Amino acid sequence: MDIMGALLKGEAPKITTEENDIIERLAFYLRRLEHRNAPDAAKDPQVFPVRPKDARPKKKVTYYLTKLIIQQLEKAQQKLAEAESEGIKLKISKSVIVETALRAALQELEAKGPRSRLHRILRDVCRRTKEAQPTAMTKPGEDVT
Amino acid sequence: MIIVCPSCKRQHKVDESRLSDKVKAAKCVFCGHKFPIPKPGDVETEPPAVAEALPAAEATASSMRRIAVSLSKGGVGKTTTAVNLAAGLALAGFNVLLVDTDTQGQASYMLGVKPKAGLTELMTGELIPQECLVKARERLWLLAGGRALAGVKRLIARKDFRGEMTLSEALTPFEGQFDYVVVDTSPGWDVLTINVLFYVREVLIPVSLEVMTIQGLLEFSRSLASVQNYHRDLTLKYVVPTFLDKRVKQSEEILQQLTSYYNSRMCPPIRYNVRLSEAPGYGKTIYEYAPGSPGAKDYRDLVRRVAGNDELLS
Ligand SMILES: Nc1ncnc2c1ncn2[C@@H]1O[C@H](COP(=O)(O)OP(=O)(O)OP(=O)(O)O)[C@@H](O)[C@H]1O
Ligand SMILES: [Mg+2]
Numbered sequence: 001m002d003i004m005g006a007l008l009k010g011e012a013p014k015i016t017t018e019e020n021d022i023i024e025r026l027a028f029y030l031r032r033l034e035h036r037n038a039p040d041a042a043k044d045p046q047v048f049p050v051r052p053k054d055a056r057p058k059k060k061v062t063y064y065l066t067k068l069i070i071q072q073l074e075k076a077q078q079k080l081a082e083a084e085s086e087g088i089k090l091k092i093s094k095s096v097i098v099e100t101a102l103r104a105a106l107q108e109l110e111a112k113g114p115r116s117r118l119h120r121i122l123r124d125v126c127r128r129t130k131e132a133q134p135t136a137m138t139k140p141g142e143d144v145t
Numbered sequence: 146m147i148i149v150c151p152s153c154k155r156q157h158k159v160d161e162s163r164l165s166d167k168v169k170a171a172k173c174v175f176c177g178h179k180f181p182i183p184k185p186g187d188v189e190t191e192p193p194a195v196a197e198a199l200p201a202a203e204a205t206a207s208s209m210r211r212i213a214v215s216l217s218k219g220g221v222g223k224t225t226t227a228v229n230l231a232a233g234l235a236l237a238g239f240n241v242l243l244v245d246t247d248t249q250g251q252a253s254y255m256l257g258v259k260p261k262a263g264l265t266e267l268m269t270g271e272l273i274p275q276e277c278l279v280k281a282r283e284r285l286w287l288l289a290g291g292r293a294l295a296g297v298k299r300l301i302a303r304k305d306f307r308g309e310m311t312l313s314e315a316l317t318p319f320e321g322q323f324d325y326v327v328v329d330t331s332p333g334w335d336v337l338t339i340n341v342l343f344y345v346r347e348v349l350i351p352v353s354l355e356v357m358t359i360q361g362l363l364e365f366s367r368s369l370a371s372v373q374n375y376h377r378d379l380t381l382k383y384v385v386p387t388f389l390d391k392r393v394k395q396s397e398e399i400l401q402q403l404t405s406y407y408n409s410r411m412c413p414p415i416r417y418n419v420r421l422s423e424a425p426g427y428g429k430t431i432y433e434y435a436p437g438s439p440g441a442k443d444y445r446d447l448v449r450r451v452a453g454n455d456e457l458l459s
Contacts (some may be wrong), residue, residue, distance in 0.1 A: 004301075004308045007339050012371035019370050019381065022406045026363045029402055033356050141294055 057097075075098060147273060152178035174272070175261045191228040199275060199322055200240040207292070211326045212382070212451070213345040217368070218361025221353040222387035225421055226447070227329035228255045230349075232430040233448035235285035237457040239324040243281070245290030246341055247310075247331035253289045256281040257428020263289030267315050268297045274318040282430075286323070294337065301336045304452030309375075312340035334368055337437045342372045347382040349451075351415075352403065354386055385447060386414035412450050415443040 006012040065073075073094055080090040080097075109116045114123075146161045150173035159182070172179050214227040224247070231243040244264060244330075245252035253260055260279040266389050267277040267288060275316065281287045301311045319326070328345060330338045342348070347371065352358055373379050384407045390396050404411045415421075418440035431441045445458045 002305075004339060007309070007368070007371055008334070008336070008369070010371070013374055019366065019373070023363065023366045023370065025406050026359065026366065030356075030363055032401075033359065037356060043352060099230050 146211040148182060150176065150178055151180050152176050152401045157276070158270055158273050160270070174266070175276075181384060181396075199278070199286070207324055209321055209326060210347065211328070211345040212347045212349055213330060213341050214349050214351065214367070215328075215330040215338065215341065216350050216352065216358075216361055217332060217334050217338075217365045218353075218358050220414065221358055221361070222351045222385075223332075224249075224251045224255065224329050226351045226385060226387065226415070226444075227351070228252055229421075229431050229444040230447060230451060231325070231327040232256075232282060232285055232432065233444055233458065234325050234327070234452065235282055235456075237448060237452060238284070238285065239452070240284050240286075240322070242278070242286045242288060242319060242323045242326045244288045244316075244326060244328040246337050247290045247329060248292050248294045249331065250289060250291035250294075250357075251425070252283075252329055253279075253287060253291075255425040255428070256285075256287060256430070258287065258289075258439050260287065263287075263291060265291065265297055268311065269388070271299070285298040290329070290331075298336050308336065309339055309343045312337070313344040316344060318375040334365075339367050339372065342379060343376050346378045347380060349385060350381065351385045351387045353388040354393075354399045354414075355388075356395070356399075359399065380459075382410060383412050383451065384410050385412045388417045389414040390417040397409065413443065413446045415440070415447070418443070 003012070077092065077094055077097060080092055083090060105116075105118045109118045113119065146159050147156050148159055148171060149156050150171075153173060153176040155173060155175045157173070158286075164182070169181055170179050170193050171182050202358055212230075214223050214230070216223060224245075227243065227245075227370050231241045235241045243252060246264060250263075253263075256391070258279055258281050262272050262277050263279075264277070265271040267274055278286045278288055301308050304311065307314075328341050350362065350365065352362055353458070369379070369381060384403060386400050386403065388396075389400065400414065416437055416439050420435040420438040421440040423436035424440075427434055431438065431444055435441055449457050
């Protein structure tokens with residue numbers, strides 16, 4: 001099963017042929033297509049009539065969140081969307097909610113230091129985990145339960 | 146041991162070593178007739194000629210072209226292309242074997258035939274090779290796929306040596322019997338598709354002109370390169386754009402880009418044509434169902450291209 005196993009798992013070595021050149025060009029073209037298509041969909045006037053284009057560069061990152069907080073984030077997004085504030089519908093992406101909440105917390109941390117909410121909560125988290133087990137760091141790829 | 150059904154005269158292969166003394170009768174997979182199994186000592190009856198004689202082995206083994214129609218992305222027109230390419234080559238006068246390696250078994254449906262046996266029986270060795278074929282049209286033979294292939298996949302997966310050669314070994318009896326062997330593959334990437342890529346020397350990739358398919362093409366090209374590592378004779382020979390729709394702006398643009406990458410390997414496109422999606426419902430090839438349609442014209446062009454002869458079918 002060794003050749004087969006390697007091929008199934010995509011672990012077999014790849015030879016260098018003119019094929020590789022095409023593969024690279026294809027990958028590049030695909031990134032361009034995806035890049036171009038993504039903002040296109042957002043700009044679609046029927047879907048988001050007044051959504052301004054955000055000029056700040058964004059980046060996709062991977063951090064681990066508990067399943068519970070993801071659920072709560074989804075609920076919050078729905079609630080915001082249903083609510084209407086001063087005639088404005090709050091139809092907001094989860095990225096924007098996370099960005100805004102995080103910015104507020106970080107600004108407070110910056111201003112108040114150890115007296116900020118974030119600092120106090122995190123101190124409690126560390127204290128509790130220290131009492132329970134010695135490690136508080138999640139390894140990359142590890143499941144958070 | 147080969148035993149012959151007294152009713153329909155089809156030949157079955159039986160492994161005597163695995164036959165217990167208690168088993169006295171056999172049931173024919175073709176006609177359902179039950180008959181006693183002759184004991185090895187019994188007078189051997191002359192095995193009858195196969196009902197539909199296979200083409201004489203004129204083509205030498207090396208001149209038999211083996212083409213896989215493959216892409217891991219689903220619904221890009223693999224089966225439509227495999228069936229109409231094979232049927233077109235047969236119409237042009239070649240002896241063609243179409244092998245369906247998909248558990249969906251759609252090739253037989255598209256050709257309007259209901260085979261009793263196929264690739265599964267060939268690979269498990271239940272029947273002698275000739276009995277696994279069905280003659281679907283003049284010069285066109287089908288080795289049908291179907292749900293039972295799932296068992297074949299498990300059989301291959303259990304092998305710990307030369308599992309990737311299982312299909313090639315099963316198909317050796319047909320070596321040199323045909324001018325073309327066209328192999329349709331299932332979507333995804335599994336043991337059977339890997340086996341196909343070890344059997345064929347040429348790959349034809351149908352590419353529907355959409356972003357998702359480019360993604361699939363990229364992934365498949367990488368997989369193909371890893372097989373080429375072990376099977377140096379394997380070449381990507383043809384890229385066939387499918388579902389070309391001039392009304393979709395991006396479809397044209399993707400076509401241009403692909404042409405600039407694949408150059409001479411790029412084939413004339415197959416247009417989006419509703420006749421192509423209707424024909425299978427009638428069990429007909431596009432040449433039979435709508436010979437004057439754009440779909441028929443495009444597939445005739447593809448046949449000429451693959452055969453390397455502009456005069457064919459005109
Ligand atoms: N050029 C075309 N114009 C219109 N319809 C088409 C065309 N080619 C294929 N079709 C239809 O599109 C559907 C998918 O085609 P087909 O079954 O050939 O794809 P496939 O790649 O074999 O799919 P799978 O990956 O599931 O095996 C079928 O209903 C078929 O009739
Ligand atoms: Mg198919």
